[in-house]
Amino acid sequence: MTGGDQPIPGYNGLSRVEPTLPTQFYLDADHYERELRKIWYRNWVYVCRASELVGPRAFRVFTIGSQQILILRDQDEELRAFHNTCRHRGSLLMQKPCGRLPGPTITCPYHSWAYDLQGNLRRTPTRSEQRDFDKEDYSLYDVGVRDWNGFVFVHLDPENARPLEESFDDSHILDHWQLADLVVGHTYEKIINCNWKVFWENFSECLHCPNIHPQLSQTVPLYKQYFMETRDDPEWEAHQRAGDVLYKPGLAEGKETWSKDGSPCAEYFPELTAEEIARGHTYCEMIPSAFVVGHVDYVRAVRLRPLGPETTEFQAQWLFREESVAAAGFDPSGVVEFGQQVIDEDGAVAELNQRGLHSIRHERGALMAEEYAVHDFHVWVLAQLD
Numbered sequence: 099m100t101g102g103d104q105p106i107p108g109y110n111g112l113s114r115v116e117p118t119l120p121t122q123f124y125l126d127a128d129h130y131e132r133e134l135r136k137i138w139y140r141n142w143v144y145v146c147r148a149s150e151l152v153g154p155r156a157f158r159v160f161t162i163g164s165q166q167i168l169i170l171r172d173q174d175e176e177l178r179a180f181h182n183t184c185r186h187r188g189s190l191l192m193q194k195p196c197g198r199l200p201g202p203t204i205t206c207p208y209h210s211w212a213y214d215l216q217g218n219l220r221r222t223p224t225r226s227e228q229r230d231f232d233k234e235d236y237s238l239y240d241v242g243v244r245d246w247n248g249f250v251f252v253h254l255d256p257e258n259a260r261p262l263e264e265s266f267d268d269s270h271i272l273d274h275w276q277l278a279d280l281v282v283g284h285t286y287e288k289i290i291n292c293n294w295k296v297f298w299e300n301f302s303e304c305l306h307c308p309n310i311h312p313q314l315s316q317t318v319p320l321y322k323q324y325f326m327e328t329r330d331d332p333e334w335e336a337h338q339r340a341g342d343v344l345y346k347p348g349l350a351e352g353k354e355t356w357s358k359d360g361s362p363c364a365e366y367f368p369e370l371t372a373e374e375i376a377r378g379h380t381y382c383e384m385i386p387s388a389f390v391v392g393h394v395d396y397v398r399a400v401r402l403r404p405l406g407p408e409t410t411e412f413q414a415q416w417l418f419r420e421e422s423v424a425a426a427g428f429d430p431s432g433v434v435e436f437g438q439q440v441i442d443e444d445g446a447v448a449e450l451n452q453r454g455l456h457s458i459r460h461e462r463g464a465l466m467a468e469e470y471a472v473h474d475f476h477v478w479v480l481a482q483l484d
């Protein structure tokens with residue numbers, strides 16, 4: 099409801115002021131540990147593209163909080179994932195961040211317990227194995243792993259994991275982008291000095307867009323109006339009926355994609371519908387660790403990883419069709435530079451937000467109508483912590 103008592107049909111905005119999460123959720127080391135245990139160790143977490151783990155015995159070690167996960171391909175190229183910890187006395191197993199195992203065995207560097215690539219204990223060095231010792235009791239600690247359209251996810255609590263697709267807001271929304279076959283054309287990584295939730299909050303609203311992203315707001319008219327979608331506008335029906343260009347959904351006239359001049363760097367994905375082309379950007383969220391956005395000519399995949407209460411690792415990858423990359427004169431610099439500018443603008447304002455949270459007077463903030471998706475995120479966080 100805005101002003102009067104009647105809700106506006108179809109309007110997304112919050113009808114009342116909602117408080118933000120308590121400030122300590124963004125600063126406190128104990129709370130951070132709690133979020134690792136309740137959120138990051140209990141949800142699917144995006145690791146890398148499947149193309150970054152190619153061939154039998156390829157491996158990577160991926161760290162989430164204090165947990166080291168060993169992800170590998172077995173002899174049949176099936177993905178496997180385990181805690182990178184030996185079942186004997188708990189030594190770390192793999193010490194390199196990535197590579198290829200020399201043979202079909204994972205051997206502990208301490209006392210040489212040897213496991214096969216399915217995680218089964220095969221050998222120990224003892225000369226006199228006790229009668230009550232059963233190797234089957236000492237397989238590596240299992241971690242859930244899935245390849246979803248070329249994106250590799252892990253889950254630290256596989257027995258209680260819900261299906262991966264259910265943790266996306268809409269796992270079919272990018273079906274026409276041929277995700278499984280795309281190749282990485284560019285990677286951009288940075289450390290953002292903010293709590294991981296500050297990143298998602300900033301991602302979930304466009305009240306900051308006209309001020310923080312002047313160039314992007316020229317590309318997406320609604321962003322210039324502080325909106326993410328047409329229905330964020332209390333007068334959405336009137337504006338859409340009138341066809342007002344200031345409130346036009348999708349991209350501005352003459353712009354086809356998110357790039358410096360609005361022109362694409364490659365042929366359109368061939369299966370896109372007219373609606374998907376007109377939309378200009380199609381988002382799929384995989385909270386807490388990733389989102390993927392499809393444009394007419396490329397896909398951008400973002401991965402987040404918390405490194406501490408006030409530190410988050412950010413990675414963006416620009417994905418293209420193989421044919422696009424191989425085409426004569428292919429030049430992704432226009433889309434890459436445009437995206438990196440938006441990322442840097444968001445990163446800077448997220449750090450500003452984090453620094454301000456240190457005020458001993460600021461116990462909570464308040465959400466405005468347009469920040470309904472920030473509120474949804476907060477509701478999700480609180481439910482996870484329950």
Ligand code: FES
Nearest residue numbers: 184186187206209
């Ligand atoms: S801790 Fe791994 S073999 Fe002893």
Ligand SMILES: [Fe+2]
Nearest residue numbers: 300306311444
């Ligand atoms: Fe932004």
